[in-house]
Amino acid sequence: MLLMTETLARGAPAAATRPGTAAPREAPAGATPRWLRRGGRATVPLLPVLVFLGLWQLAAVSGLWNEIFVPYPATVWRAAVDASTTHDGVRGYQGHLLWEHLYMTLRRVTAGVVIGVAVGVALGLAMGTVGWLRRILEPWLTFLRALPPLAYLFLLVIWLGIDEAPKIALLALAALPAAAVATTAAVLAAPVGLIEAARALGATRAQVIRDVVVPSALPETFTGVRLAVGIAYSSVVAAELFNGLPGIGGMVKDASNYNNTPVVLVGIVAIGLSGLVIDALLRAAERRAVPWRGNL
Template structure:
Protein backbone atom coordinates (compact mmCIF):
# COMPACT_ATOMS: atom_id res chain seq x y z
CA UNK A 1 0.00 0.00 0.00
CA UNK A 2 2.82 2.37 0.84
CA UNK A 3 4.42 1.79 -2.57
CA UNK A 4 1.09 2.43 -4.33
CA UNK A 5 0.21 5.54 -2.31
CA UNK A 6 2.86 7.83 -3.84
CA UNK A 7 2.05 7.06 -7.52
CA UNK A 8 -1.69 7.32 -6.86
CA UNK A 9 -1.18 10.55 -4.92
CA UNK A 10 0.88 12.09 -7.72
CA UNK A 11 -1.77 11.02 -10.27
CA UNK A 12 -4.52 12.62 -8.18
CA UNK A 13 -2.48 15.81 -7.81
CA UNK A 14 -1.89 15.90 -11.57
CA UNK A 15 -5.62 15.52 -12.31
CA UNK A 16 -6.55 18.26 -9.82
CA UNK A 17 -3.94 20.65 -11.30
CA UNK A 18 -5.14 19.81 -14.82
CA UNK A 19 -8.78 20.48 -13.90
CA UNK A 20 -7.90 23.78 -12.22
CA UNK A 21 -5.87 24.86 -15.25
CA UNK A 22 -8.68 23.98 -17.65
CA UNK A 23 -11.28 25.73 -15.46
CA UNK A 24 -9.20 28.89 -15.11
CA UNK A 25 -10.12 30.00 -18.62
CA UNK A 26 -6.54 30.96 -19.46
CA UNK A 27 -6.70 28.76 -22.57
CA UNK A 28 -9.65 27.54 -24.59
CA UNK A 29 -10.96 23.96 -24.39
CA UNK A 30 -9.34 23.31 -27.77
CA UNK A 31 -5.90 23.89 -26.31
CA UNK A 32 -6.43 22.53 -22.77
CA UNK A 33 -9.55 20.35 -22.61
CA UNK A 34 -10.74 19.36 -19.12
CA UNK A 35 -10.24 15.76 -17.95
CA UNK A 36 -13.95 15.02 -18.45
CA UNK A 37 -13.71 15.79 -22.18
CA UNK A 38 -10.64 13.58 -22.53
CA UNK A 39 -12.49 10.77 -20.72
CA UNK A 40 -15.45 11.17 -23.09
CA UNK A 41 -13.05 10.98 -26.04
CA UNK A 42 -11.51 7.84 -24.54
CA UNK A 43 -14.93 6.19 -24.29
CA UNK A 44 -15.84 7.32 -27.81
CA UNK A 45 -12.69 5.94 -29.49
CA UNK A 46 -12.91 2.71 -27.47
CA UNK A 47 -16.51 1.82 -28.38
CA UNK A 48 -19.13 2.11 -31.11
CA UNK A 49 -20.90 5.42 -30.58
CA UNK A 50 -23.85 6.69 -32.65
CA UNK A 51 -23.09 4.13 -35.33
CA UNK A 52 -19.42 5.16 -35.54
CA UNK A 53 -16.90 2.53 -34.47
CA UNK A 54 -13.94 3.93 -32.54
CA UNK A 55 -11.78 6.41 -34.45
CA UNK A 56 -11.79 6.12 -38.24
CA UNK A 57 -13.61 2.79 -37.97
CA UNK A 58 -11.06 1.25 -35.57
CA UNK A 59 -11.24 1.05 -31.78
CA UNK A 60 -8.46 2.27 -29.50
CA UNK A 61 -7.39 -1.25 -28.58
CA UNK A 62 -7.12 -2.18 -32.26
CA UNK A 63 -5.08 0.96 -33.02
CA UNK A 64 -2.73 0.08 -30.16
CA UNK A 65 -2.50 -3.57 -31.21
CA UNK A 66 -1.48 -2.66 -34.77
CA UNK A 67 1.20 -0.27 -33.48
CA UNK A 68 2.51 -2.85 -31.02
CA UNK A 69 2.77 -5.37 -33.86
CA UNK A 70 4.86 -2.89 -35.85
CA UNK A 71 7.10 -2.32 -32.83
CA UNK A 72 7.42 -6.06 -32.20
CA UNK A 73 8.50 -6.75 -35.79
CA UNK A 74 10.70 -3.70 -36.35
CA UNK A 75 12.09 -3.56 -32.82
CA UNK A 76 12.66 -7.31 -32.80
CA UNK A 77 14.69 -7.14 -36.01
CA UNK A 78 16.72 -4.19 -34.70
CA UNK A 79 17.38 -5.86 -31.33
CA UNK A 80 18.43 -9.17 -32.90
CA UNK A 81 20.84 -7.42 -35.28
CA UNK A 82 22.11 -5.23 -32.43
CA UNK A 83 22.95 -8.24 -30.26
CA UNK A 84 24.66 -10.00 -33.17
CA UNK A 85 26.74 -6.96 -34.15
CA UNK A 86 27.53 -6.25 -30.50
CA UNK A 87 28.91 -9.75 -29.96
CA UNK A 88 30.99 -9.55 -33.13
CA UNK A 89 32.34 -6.05 -32.45
CA UNK A 90 33.06 -6.84 -28.81
CA UNK A 91 35.14 -9.89 -29.69
CA UNK A 92 36.80 -8.73 -32.91
CA UNK A 93 38.56 -5.38 -32.56
CA UNK A 94 38.79 -4.72 -36.30
CA UNK A 95 35.06 -5.10 -36.75
CA UNK A 96 34.48 -2.65 -33.91
CA UNK A 97 36.78 -0.11 -35.53
CA UNK A 98 34.97 -0.64 -38.84
CA UNK A 99 31.34 -0.44 -37.72
CA UNK A 100 31.29 1.62 -34.51
CA UNK A 101 31.52 5.05 -36.23
CA UNK A 102 28.58 4.15 -38.47
CA UNK A 103 26.50 2.95 -35.53
CA UNK A 104 27.29 6.14 -33.62
CA UNK A 105 26.33 8.17 -36.69
CA UNK A 106 23.03 6.27 -36.91
CA UNK A 107 22.38 6.67 -33.18
CA UNK A 108 22.61 10.45 -33.37
CA UNK A 109 20.10 10.79 -36.22
CA UNK A 110 16.50 11.63 -35.24
CA UNK A 111 13.97 9.30 -36.93
CA UNK A 112 12.36 12.11 -38.92
CA UNK A 113 15.73 12.79 -40.56
CA UNK A 114 15.61 9.59 -42.60
CA UNK A 115 11.94 8.60 -42.58
CA UNK A 116 11.22 10.59 -45.76
CA UNK A 117 14.07 8.74 -47.46
CA UNK A 118 12.62 5.40 -46.35
CA UNK A 119 9.25 6.39 -47.81
CA UNK A 120 10.94 7.23 -51.14
CA UNK A 121 12.76 3.90 -51.17
CA UNK A 122 10.10 1.59 -49.72
CA UNK A 123 6.73 3.23 -50.42
CA UNK A 124 4.00 4.18 -47.95
CA UNK A 125 2.89 0.77 -46.68
CA UNK A 126 4.30 -1.19 -43.74
CA UNK A 127 7.91 -1.47 -44.96
CA UNK A 128 9.14 2.07 -44.10
CA UNK A 129 7.43 1.97 -40.67
CA UNK A 130 8.95 -1.37 -39.69
CA UNK A 131 12.34 -0.36 -41.11
CA UNK A 132 12.38 2.92 -39.19
CA UNK A 133 11.58 1.13 -35.91
CA UNK A 134 14.30 -1.44 -36.63
CA UNK A 135 16.85 1.28 -37.38
CA UNK A 136 15.84 3.15 -34.20
CA UNK A 137 16.14 0.03 -32.01
CA UNK A 138 19.45 -1.22 -33.43
CA UNK A 139 22.07 1.26 -32.06
CA UNK A 140 21.27 1.09 -28.30
CA UNK A 141 21.52 -2.70 -28.26
CA UNK A 142 24.64 -2.78 -30.44
CA UNK A 143 26.45 -0.21 -28.30
CA UNK A 144 25.50 -1.76 -24.94
CA UNK A 145 26.35 -5.30 -26.09
CA UNK A 146 29.69 -4.20 -27.55
CA UNK A 147 30.63 -2.41 -24.34
CA UNK A 148 29.53 -5.33 -22.18
CA UNK A 149 31.43 -7.92 -24.24
CA UNK A 150 34.59 -5.80 -24.28
CA UNK A 151 34.36 -5.43 -20.48
CA UNK A 152 34.31 -9.17 -19.75
CA UNK A 153 37.30 -9.86 -17.43
CA UNK A 154 40.19 -11.37 -19.38
CA UNK A 155 40.98 -13.62 -16.43
CA UNK A 156 37.65 -15.42 -16.85
CA UNK A 157 38.25 -15.97 -20.56
CA UNK A 158 41.79 -17.23 -19.97
CA UNK A 159 40.59 -19.53 -17.19
CA UNK A 160 37.93 -21.03 -19.48
CA UNK A 161 40.52 -21.61 -22.23
CA UNK A 162 42.95 -23.15 -19.74
CA UNK A 163 40.23 -25.63 -18.76
CA UNK A 164 39.96 -26.74 -22.39
CA UNK A 165 37.05 -24.62 -23.53
CA UNK A 166 36.73 -23.97 -27.25
CA UNK A 167 36.05 -20.51 -28.67
CA UNK A 168 32.35 -21.31 -28.83
CA UNK A 169 32.40 -22.60 -25.24
CA UNK A 170 34.04 -19.39 -24.04
CA UNK A 171 31.47 -17.24 -25.84
CA UNK A 172 28.52 -19.31 -24.63
CA UNK A 173 29.58 -19.93 -21.03
CA UNK A 174 31.63 -16.82 -20.20
CA UNK A 175 31.08 -13.93 -22.59
CA UNK A 176 27.29 -14.14 -23.00
CA UNK A 177 26.43 -14.53 -19.27
CA UNK A 178 28.80 -11.70 -18.37
CA UNK A 179 27.41 -9.39 -21.05
CA UNK A 180 23.76 -10.33 -20.58
CA UNK A 181 22.84 -7.75 -17.89
CA UNK A 182 24.06 -4.80 -19.95
CA UNK A 183 22.58 -6.29 -23.11
CA UNK A 184 19.14 -6.49 -21.48
CA UNK A 185 19.51 -2.87 -20.38
CA UNK A 186 20.22 -2.03 -24.02
CA UNK A 187 17.08 -3.95 -25.03
CA UNK A 188 14.99 -1.85 -22.63
CA UNK A 189 16.51 1.32 -24.07
CA UNK A 190 15.90 0.08 -27.61
CA UNK A 191 12.23 -0.62 -26.94
CA UNK A 192 11.89 2.86 -25.44
CA UNK A 193 13.55 4.45 -28.48
CA UNK A 194 11.36 2.44 -30.84
CA UNK A 195 8.27 3.47 -28.89
CA UNK A 196 9.28 7.13 -28.95
CA UNK A 197 9.72 6.82 -32.73
CA UNK A 198 6.23 5.38 -33.18
CA UNK A 199 4.46 8.62 -34.13
CA UNK A 200 7.24 9.41 -36.61
CA UNK A 201 6.91 5.93 -38.09
CA UNK A 202 3.17 6.42 -38.56
CA UNK A 203 3.29 9.92 -40.02
CA UNK A 204 2.52 8.57 -43.50
CA UNK A 205 -0.40 6.18 -43.97
CA UNK A 206 -0.34 5.45 -40.22
CA UNK A 207 -4.03 4.65 -39.83
CA UNK A 208 -4.90 2.30 -38.29
CA UNK A 209 -2.28 2.76 -35.57
CA UNK A 210 -2.07 4.72 -32.33
CA UNK A 211 0.57 7.13 -33.67
CA UNK A 212 -1.42 7.61 -36.86
CA UNK A 213 -4.53 8.32 -34.76
CA UNK A 214 -2.65 11.04 -32.84
CA UNK A 215 -1.35 12.59 -36.06
CA UNK A 216 -4.76 12.52 -37.76
CA UNK A 217 -6.54 13.98 -34.72
CA UNK A 218 -3.93 16.76 -34.51
CA UNK A 219 -4.69 17.73 -38.11
CA UNK A 220 -8.27 18.54 -37.02
CA UNK A 221 -7.34 20.15 -33.66
CA UNK A 222 -9.05 17.25 -31.88
CA UNK A 223 -7.02 17.72 -28.71
CA UNK A 224 -8.97 15.23 -26.53
CA UNK A 225 -8.23 12.38 -28.94
CA UNK A 226 -4.61 13.50 -29.19
CA UNK A 227 -4.31 13.33 -25.40
CA UNK A 228 -6.02 9.93 -25.34
CA UNK A 229 -3.42 8.64 -27.82
CA UNK A 230 -0.52 10.18 -25.87
CA UNK A 231 -1.72 8.72 -22.57
CA UNK A 232 -2.26 5.32 -24.22
CA UNK A 233 1.26 5.30 -25.62
CA UNK A 234 2.71 6.36 -22.26
CA UNK A 235 0.77 3.85 -20.15
CA UNK A 236 1.39 0.95 -22.51
CA UNK A 237 5.08 1.94 -22.61
CA UNK A 238 5.23 1.82 -18.80
CA UNK A 239 3.63 -1.64 -18.82
CA UNK A 240 6.04 -2.96 -21.44
CA UNK A 241 9.05 -1.54 -19.59
CA UNK A 242 7.80 -3.14 -16.36
CA UNK A 243 7.49 -6.51 -18.10
CA UNK A 244 11.01 -6.17 -19.52
CA UNK A 245 12.31 -5.27 -16.05
CA UNK A 246 10.69 -8.40 -14.63
CA UNK A 247 12.21 -10.45 -17.44
CA UNK A 248 15.62 -8.96 -16.67
CA UNK A 249 15.30 -9.90 -13.00
CA UNK A 250 14.29 -13.45 -13.94
CA UNK A 251 17.02 -13.98 -16.55
CA UNK A 252 19.92 -12.32 -14.66
CA UNK A 253 19.05 -12.71 -10.96
CA UNK A 254 22.73 -12.33 -10.07
CA UNK A 255 22.85 -8.71 -11.23
CA UNK A 256 23.95 -6.50 -8.35
CA UNK A 257 24.86 -9.51 -6.24
CA UNK A 258 27.97 -10.78 -8.01
Protein backbone atom coordinates in the same frame (compact mmCIF):
# COMPACT_ATOMS: atom_id res chain seq x y z
CA MET B 1 17.86 7.82 45.18
CA LEU B 2 21.45 7.89 44.10
CA LEU B 3 20.73 5.25 41.46
CA MET B 4 17.82 7.33 40.05
CA THR B 5 20.02 10.42 39.89
CA GLU B 6 22.72 8.54 37.98
CA THR B 7 20.15 7.17 35.56
CA LEU B 8 18.76 10.62 34.83
CA ALA B 9 22.25 11.99 34.36
CA ARG B 10 22.96 9.34 31.74
CA GLY B 11 19.97 10.47 29.64
CA ALA B 12 17.55 7.67 30.56
CA PRO B 13 13.84 8.45 30.17
CA ALA B 14 12.22 9.93 33.24
CA ALA B 15 9.12 7.78 33.00
CA ALA B 16 9.65 4.33 34.49
CA THR B 17 8.38 1.26 32.69
CA ARG B 18 5.90 -0.88 34.55
CA PRO B 19 7.06 -4.41 35.36
CA GLY B 20 5.91 -6.91 32.77
CA THR B 21 5.48 -4.36 30.02
CA ALA B 22 7.85 -3.82 27.12
CA ALA B 23 9.44 -0.45 26.70
CA PRO B 24 8.18 1.49 23.67
CA ARG B 25 10.55 1.05 20.75
CA GLU B 26 11.45 3.99 18.61
CA ALA B 27 11.33 3.53 14.84
CA PRO B 28 14.83 3.32 13.37
CA ALA B 29 15.98 6.12 11.12
CA GLY B 30 14.79 5.66 7.55
CA ALA B 31 12.10 3.13 8.51
CA THR B 32 8.92 2.96 6.42
CA PRO B 33 6.06 4.89 8.08
CA ARG B 34 3.26 2.78 9.55
CA TRP B 35 0.61 4.24 7.23
CA LEU B 36 2.75 3.26 4.26
CA ARG B 37 3.15 -0.31 5.54
CA ARG B 38 -0.64 -0.64 5.91
CA GLY B 39 -1.29 -0.59 2.18
CA GLY B 40 -0.04 2.85 1.32
CA ARG B 41 2.52 1.43 -1.08
CA ALA B 42 -0.16 0.90 -3.68
CA THR B 43 -1.53 4.40 -3.32
CA VAL B 44 1.70 6.41 -3.15
CA PRO B 45 2.35 6.17 -6.94
CA LEU B 46 -1.17 7.53 -7.50
CA LEU B 47 -0.55 10.69 -5.50
CA PRO B 48 1.43 12.48 -8.26
CA VAL B 49 -1.28 11.50 -10.73
CA LEU B 50 -4.00 12.97 -8.53
CA VAL B 51 -1.98 16.14 -8.01
CA PHE B 52 -1.42 16.44 -11.76
CA LEU B 53 -5.13 15.95 -12.49
CA GLY B 54 -6.01 18.56 -9.91
CA LEU B 55 -3.62 21.11 -11.39
CA TRP B 56 -4.88 20.26 -14.87
CA GLN B 57 -8.50 20.84 -13.77
CA LEU B 58 -7.56 24.16 -12.18
CA ALA B 59 -5.75 25.27 -15.34
CA ALA B 60 -8.78 24.37 -17.48
CA VAL B 61 -11.25 26.09 -15.12
CA SER B 62 -9.13 29.24 -14.89
CA GLY B 63 -9.90 30.12 -18.50
CA LEU B 64 -6.38 31.38 -19.13
CA TRP B 65 -6.10 29.09 -22.13
CA ASN B 66 -8.55 28.13 -24.82
CA GLU B 67 -10.10 24.68 -24.44
CA ILE B 68 -8.40 23.66 -27.69
CA PHE B 69 -5.07 23.97 -25.88
CA VAL B 70 -6.10 22.84 -22.39
CA PRO B 71 -9.25 20.71 -22.50
CA TYR B 72 -10.99 19.55 -19.33
CA PRO B 73 -9.95 16.11 -18.02
CA ALA B 74 -13.59 15.06 -18.35
CA THR B 75 -13.47 15.98 -22.04
CA VAL B 76 -10.41 13.79 -22.56
CA TRP B 77 -12.14 10.96 -20.69
CA ARG B 78 -15.18 11.23 -22.97
CA ALA B 79 -12.87 11.17 -25.99
CA ALA B 80 -11.28 7.98 -24.64
CA VAL B 81 -14.70 6.39 -24.14
CA ASP B 82 -15.83 7.45 -27.62
CA ALA B 83 -12.64 6.06 -29.17
CA SER B 84 -13.20 2.75 -27.37
CA THR B 85 -16.89 2.23 -28.21
CA THR B 86 -19.47 2.58 -30.95
CA HIS B 87 -21.60 5.66 -30.40
CA ASP B 88 -24.22 7.32 -32.63
CA GLY B 89 -23.33 4.92 -35.40
CA VAL B 90 -19.64 5.88 -35.27
CA ARG B 91 -17.21 3.10 -34.44
CA GLY B 92 -14.26 4.35 -32.37
CA TYR B 93 -11.98 6.82 -34.16
CA GLN B 94 -11.88 6.70 -37.94
CA GLY B 95 -13.70 3.36 -37.93
CA HIS B 96 -11.32 1.61 -35.51
CA LEU B 97 -11.58 1.15 -31.76
CA LEU B 98 -8.81 2.33 -29.46
CA TRP B 99 -7.58 -1.20 -28.77
CA GLU B 100 -7.35 -1.84 -32.52
CA HIS B 101 -5.19 1.25 -32.96
CA LEU B 102 -3.02 0.11 -30.06
CA TYR B 103 -2.79 -3.44 -31.40
CA MET B 104 -1.54 -2.28 -34.81
CA THR B 105 1.04 -0.02 -33.17
CA LEU B 106 2.26 -2.80 -30.88
CA ARG B 107 2.47 -5.20 -33.82
CA ARG B 108 4.65 -2.76 -35.75
CA VAL B 109 6.82 -2.01 -32.73
CA THR B 110 7.25 -5.71 -31.98
CA ALA B 111 8.32 -6.51 -35.54
CA GLY B 112 10.71 -3.57 -35.70
CA VAL B 113 12.20 -4.19 -32.26
CA VAL B 114 12.72 -7.92 -32.85
CA ILE B 115 14.61 -7.20 -36.08
CA GLY B 116 16.57 -4.26 -34.69
CA VAL B 117 17.50 -5.95 -31.40
CA ALA B 118 18.45 -9.25 -33.05
CA VAL B 119 20.75 -7.51 -35.54
CA GLY B 120 22.06 -5.11 -32.89
CA VAL B 121 22.92 -7.83 -30.36
CA ALA B 122 24.63 -9.92 -33.05
CA LEU B 123 26.61 -6.88 -34.21
CA GLY B 124 27.51 -5.96 -30.64
CA LEU B 125 28.75 -9.47 -29.90
CA ALA B 126 30.85 -9.46 -33.06
CA MET B 127 32.19 -5.95 -32.44
CA GLY B 128 33.06 -6.78 -28.86
CA THR B 129 35.11 -9.84 -29.82
CA VAL B 130 36.67 -8.68 -33.13
CA GLY B 131 38.64 -5.46 -32.82
CA TRP B 132 38.97 -4.59 -36.50
CA LEU B 133 35.23 -5.07 -37.03
CA ARG B 134 34.51 -2.69 -34.15
CA ARG B 135 36.75 -0.02 -35.64
CA ILE B 136 34.91 -0.29 -38.96
CA LEU B 137 31.30 -0.36 -37.70
CA GLU B 138 31.45 1.92 -34.67
CA PRO B 139 31.44 5.21 -36.67
CA TRP B 140 28.45 4.02 -38.68
CA LEU B 141 26.51 3.16 -35.53
CA THR B 142 27.35 6.56 -34.06
CA PHE B 143 26.17 8.21 -37.27
CA LEU B 144 22.89 6.27 -37.16
CA ARG B 145 22.35 7.08 -33.48
CA ALA B 146 22.70 10.80 -34.21
CA LEU B 147 19.95 10.75 -36.84
CA PRO B 148 16.39 11.49 -35.72
CA PRO B 149 13.84 9.06 -37.19
CA LEU B 150 12.19 11.75 -39.32
CA ALA B 151 15.52 12.32 -41.07
CA TYR B 152 15.37 8.98 -42.85
CA LEU B 153 11.62 8.30 -42.78
CA PHE B 154 11.02 10.06 -46.09
CA LEU B 155 13.88 8.15 -47.69
CA LEU B 156 12.38 4.89 -46.47
CA VAL B 157 9.02 5.91 -47.91
CA ILE B 158 10.67 6.58 -51.29
CA TRP B 159 12.42 3.22 -51.21
CA LEU B 160 9.72 1.02 -49.62
CA GLY B 161 6.41 2.80 -50.26
CA ILE B 162 3.81 3.80 -47.68
CA ASP B 163 2.72 0.36 -46.54
CA GLU B 164 4.06 -1.50 -43.47
CA ALA B 165 7.65 -1.93 -44.68
CA PRO B 166 8.91 1.64 -44.03
CA LYS B 167 7.30 1.72 -40.58
CA ILE B 168 8.93 -1.52 -39.46
CA ALA B 169 12.24 -0.54 -41.05
CA LEU B 170 12.24 2.81 -39.22
CA LEU B 171 11.53 1.16 -35.86
CA ALA B 172 14.24 -1.44 -36.50
CA LEU B 173 16.77 1.26 -37.37
CA ALA B 174 15.79 3.17 -34.23
CA ALA B 175 16.28 0.11 -31.99
CA LEU B 176 19.45 -1.27 -33.56
CA PRO B 177 22.14 1.23 -32.36
CA ALA B 178 21.18 1.10 -28.67
CA ALA B 179 21.23 -2.70 -28.61
CA ALA B 180 24.51 -2.86 -30.54
CA VAL B 181 26.34 -0.27 -28.43
CA ALA B 182 25.18 -1.76 -25.11
CA THR B 183 26.14 -5.29 -26.16
CA THR B 184 29.54 -4.15 -27.39
CA ALA B 185 30.28 -2.39 -24.11
CA ALA B 186 29.06 -5.41 -22.11
CA VAL B 187 31.26 -7.82 -24.07
CA LEU B 188 34.31 -5.58 -23.67
CA ALA B 189 33.65 -5.42 -19.92
CA ALA B 190 33.69 -9.21 -19.49
CA PRO B 191 36.03 -10.22 -16.61
CA VAL B 192 39.50 -10.79 -18.02
CA GLY B 193 40.37 -13.12 -15.14
CA LEU B 194 37.53 -15.50 -15.98
CA ILE B 195 38.42 -15.44 -19.66
CA GLU B 196 42.07 -16.26 -18.93
CA ALA B 197 41.05 -18.99 -16.50
CA ALA B 198 38.80 -20.58 -19.11
CA ARG B 199 41.60 -20.47 -21.68
CA ALA B 200 44.01 -21.99 -19.18
CA LEU B 201 41.61 -24.88 -18.70
CA GLY B 202 41.65 -25.54 -22.43
CA ALA B 203 38.45 -23.80 -23.54
CA THR B 204 38.24 -22.84 -27.18
CA ARG B 205 37.39 -19.33 -28.36
CA ALA B 206 33.79 -20.33 -29.04
CA GLN B 207 33.49 -21.93 -25.60
CA VAL B 208 34.91 -18.82 -23.92
CA ILE B 209 32.36 -16.64 -25.71
CA ARG B 210 29.49 -19.00 -24.93
CA ASP B 211 30.30 -19.84 -21.32
CA VAL B 212 32.04 -16.69 -20.05
CA VAL B 213 31.49 -13.66 -22.26
CA VAL B 214 27.78 -14.07 -23.03
CA PRO B 215 26.64 -14.75 -19.42
CA SER B 216 28.65 -11.81 -18.09
CA ALA B 217 27.31 -9.52 -20.85
CA LEU B 218 23.65 -10.49 -20.46
CA PRO B 219 22.73 -7.95 -17.74
CA GLU B 220 24.00 -4.93 -19.69
CA THR B 221 22.60 -6.39 -22.90
CA PHE B 222 19.14 -6.46 -21.31
CA THR B 223 19.61 -2.82 -20.36
CA GLY B 224 20.40 -2.07 -24.01
CA VAL B 225 17.32 -3.99 -25.12
CA ARG B 226 15.14 -1.92 -22.79
CA LEU B 227 16.67 1.27 -24.16
CA ALA B 228 16.16 0.03 -27.71
CA VAL B 229 12.50 -0.71 -27.05
CA GLY B 230 12.02 2.73 -25.50
CA ILE B 231 13.68 4.48 -28.43
CA ALA B 232 11.64 2.50 -30.95
CA TYR B 233 8.41 3.16 -29.06
CA SER B 234 9.16 6.88 -28.90
CA SER B 235 9.56 6.82 -32.69
CA VAL B 236 6.20 5.21 -33.36
CA VAL B 237 4.40 8.48 -34.11
CA ALA B 238 7.02 9.31 -36.73
CA ALA B 239 6.75 5.80 -38.15
CA GLU B 240 2.98 6.15 -38.55
CA LEU B 241 2.96 9.58 -40.19
CA PHE B 242 2.13 7.98 -43.55
CA ASN B 243 -0.80 5.59 -43.81
CA GLY B 244 -0.69 5.07 -40.05
CA LEU B 245 -4.38 4.30 -39.52
CA PRO B 246 -5.15 2.11 -37.72
CA GLY B 247 -2.41 2.93 -35.23
CA ILE B 248 -1.93 5.14 -32.19
CA GLY B 249 0.61 7.32 -33.98
CA GLY B 250 -1.67 7.65 -36.99
CA MET B 251 -4.58 8.49 -34.71
CA VAL B 252 -2.55 11.23 -33.00
CA LYS B 253 -1.40 12.61 -36.36
CA ASP B 254 -4.92 12.60 -37.81
CA ALA B 255 -6.44 14.21 -34.71
CA SER B 256 -3.78 16.94 -34.72
CA ASN B 257 -4.80 17.89 -38.26
CA TYR B 258 -8.21 18.92 -36.89
CA ASN B 259 -6.98 20.41 -33.57
CA ASN B 260 -8.69 17.54 -31.77
CA THR B 261 -6.63 17.89 -28.62
CA PRO B 262 -8.62 15.37 -26.49
CA VAL B 263 -7.94 12.55 -28.95
CA VAL B 264 -4.28 13.57 -29.18
CA LEU B 265 -4.03 13.33 -25.39
CA VAL B 266 -5.81 9.96 -25.43
CA GLY B 267 -3.21 8.68 -27.86
CA ILE B 268 -0.35 10.06 -25.76
CA VAL B 269 -1.70 8.41 -22.61
CA ALA B 270 -2.21 5.10 -24.45
CA ILE B 271 1.38 5.17 -25.70
CA GLY B 272 2.73 6.03 -22.25
CA LEU B 273 0.72 3.41 -20.34
CA SER B 274 1.48 0.65 -22.82
CA GLY B 275 5.14 1.65 -22.65
CA LEU B 276 5.08 1.19 -18.88
CA VAL B 277 3.56 -2.27 -19.28
CA ILE B 278 6.16 -3.26 -21.88
CA ASP B 279 9.01 -2.07 -19.67
CA ALA B 280 7.59 -4.01 -16.71
CA LEU B 281 7.45 -7.16 -18.85
CA LEU B 282 11.05 -6.63 -19.92
CA ARG B 283 12.09 -6.21 -16.29
CA ALA B 284 10.34 -9.47 -15.39
CA ALA B 285 12.04 -11.25 -18.29
CA GLU B 286 15.39 -9.84 -17.16
CA ARG B 287 14.89 -11.09 -13.61
CA ARG B 288 14.15 -14.60 -14.91
CA ALA B 289 16.91 -14.68 -17.52
CA VAL B 290 19.61 -12.99 -15.41
CA PRO B 291 18.88 -13.92 -11.78
CA TRP B 292 22.52 -13.34 -10.81
CA ARG B 293 22.43 -9.62 -11.62
CA GLY B 294 23.43 -7.60 -8.57
CA ASN B 295 24.56 -10.72 -6.66
CA LEU B 296 28.11 -10.94 -8.02
